[in-house]
Every structure is written in C-alpha cells, then in structure tokens.
Amino acid sequence: xxxxxxxxxxxxxxxxxxxxxxxxxxxxxxxxxxxxxxxxxxxxxxxxxxxxxxxxxxxxxxxxxxxxxxxxxxxxxxxxxxxxxxxxxxxxxxxxxxxxxxxxxxxxxxxxxxxxxxxxxxxxxxxxxxxxxxxxxxxxxxxxxxxxxxxxxxxxxxxxxxxxxxxxxxxxxxxxxxxxxxxxxxxxxxxxxxxxxxxxxxxxxxxxxxxxxxxxxxxxxxxxxxxxx
Numbered sequence: 205x206x207x208x209x210x211x212x213x214x215x216x217x218x219x220x221x222x223x224x225x226x227x228x229x230x231x232x233x234x235x236x237x238x239x240x241x242x243x244x245x246x247x248x249x250x251x252x253x254x255x256x257x258x259x260x261x262x263x264x265x266x267x268x269x270x271x272x273x274x275x276x277x278x279x280x281x282x283x284x285x286x287x288x289x290x291x292x293x294x295x296x297x298x299x300x301x302x303x304x305x306x307x308x309x310x311x312x313x314x315x316x317x318x319x320x321x322x323x324x325x326x327x328x329x330x331x332x333x334x335x336x337x338x339x340x341x342x343x344x345x346x347x348x349x350x351x352x353x354x355x356x357x358x359x360x361x362x363x364x365x366x367x368x369x370x371x372x373x374x375x376x377x378x379x380x381x382x383x384x385x386x387x388x389x390x391x392x393x394x395x396x397x398x399x400x401x402x403x404x405x406x407x408x409x410x411x412x413x414x415x416x417x418x419x420x421x422x423x424x425x426x427x428x429x430x431x432x433x
C-alpha cells in the first residue's frame with residue numbers, strides 16, 4: 205500500500221456514511237502534504253517509540269440542542285414553554301484509530317487551564333506515550349500549555365492538523381454524532397452516571413455513543429464518565 209493510501213485510510217477512518225464539508229479557506233496543497241508526508245512520519249515516529257496516536261477536539265452544546273415539539277387542536281397555534289436562557293456545555297474528547305475514547309464535559313467553554321486538566325487525566329496511568337493530534341485552536345497553542353508540555357515529551361506530545369481541515373480529524377465525526385443524538389434522542393432526567401477509577405476511562409466509541417444512551421450528560425460529568433444505556 206502506498207504512503208498516500210495508508211495516510212488516507214488512517215485519517216479518513218470515520219468518513220464512511222458522512223457528507224464531507226471543506227472550508228473555502230483551506231489550502232489543498234498543505235492538506236495533501238500533511239496526509240502524504242507529515243502524518244506518515246508521525247505514525248512512524250509513534251511506532252518507533254511504542255506510542256499511540258489520539259485525535260482530539262472540542263465542541264459546545266446548549267440545552268436547546270434537543271428540538272422542542274408540541275401539538276394543538278386543528279386551527280390553534282401550539283404554545284410551547286421554553287427557557288429564555290440556556291446553559292452551555294463543552295465536551296473535549298480524544299479518540300484513537302482503534303475507537304478508544306476519553307472525554308470530559310464542562311460548563312462553559314474550554315480554556316487553556318481546562319485543556320491542561322484534560323491532558324493531565326489523559327496521560328494519568330496511560331501505559332504508553334500519547335501523540336494527540338489537534339487543530340489550531342488558540343488554546344492548543346497557548347504559552348501555558350506549551351510550558352506544561354515541555355517536560356512531558358516522554359508521555360505526551362501535540363501534533364497539529366493543517367489549518368481549516370476538520371474533515372481530517374475523526375474526532376469531528378464523533379462530535380457530529382454526539383450533537384445529532386442530543387437533537388433527536390430520547391429525553392431523560394434520570395441522573396445516572398458511572399465514575400471511572402482515577403477519573404479516566406478509555407472505552408470503545410460504541411460504548412459512549414449517545415445514540416445508545418437515554419441519560420443526558422451534565423456539566424458535572426468528569427473525564428471518562430460514561431452514561432448507562
């Protein structure tokens with residue numbers, strides 16, 4: 205298999221069944237170079253070090269993610285009571301090519317401090333070094349994050365995707381499924397969650413799929429919490 209085919213199959217593992225959108229600002233040549241040269245080089249380096257590659261991303265959701273519907277007698281307009289103010293939650297997650305997932309949900313947005321908290325939990329008790337592939341969000345390049353990573357190169361390093369290339373990140377597709385499930389899934393108010401040892405759980409993508417869970421995620425959900433189906 206050629207390097208091009210190897211890199212395309214690895215980076216595109218989550219593309220099946222999806223309509224891919226590409227940003228107008230994207231530089232196709234830079235993306236091609238990353239797929240054909242940079243990523244194969246990263247894979248080779250990870251294999252040499254006995255490391256594992258994860259793909260990370262953040263996404264935000266609001267309480268209005270689940271569409272409100274109602275009924276009324278014919279000729280009468282249905283009136284739906286909905287909050288005027290919504291709570292915003294953010295999920296930060298990482299997924300491996302084998303479908304292993306770690307995630308954390310927090311109230312508000314992801315900043316450098318919360319990103320470091322996630323990285324700390326991600327490497328805690330990790331049996332091997334992690335290369336985390338992320339986009340060019342300002343938080344990922346923050347000086348405090350760079351300083352935190354400086355003395356941990358034997359445990360974790362960041363690798364950056366080309367600008368405006370979310371379709372090359374499998375974690376983006378996990379986020380898409382997550383948001384779709386929030387909009388279309390069953391609503392439940394039962395606060396049922398499991399807490400993982402040391403706050404970290406690496407589980408399969410199928411296990412954490414929101415489509416298989418009727419329990420809503422909350423802002424108190426720590427890294428690695430999975431909802432019960």
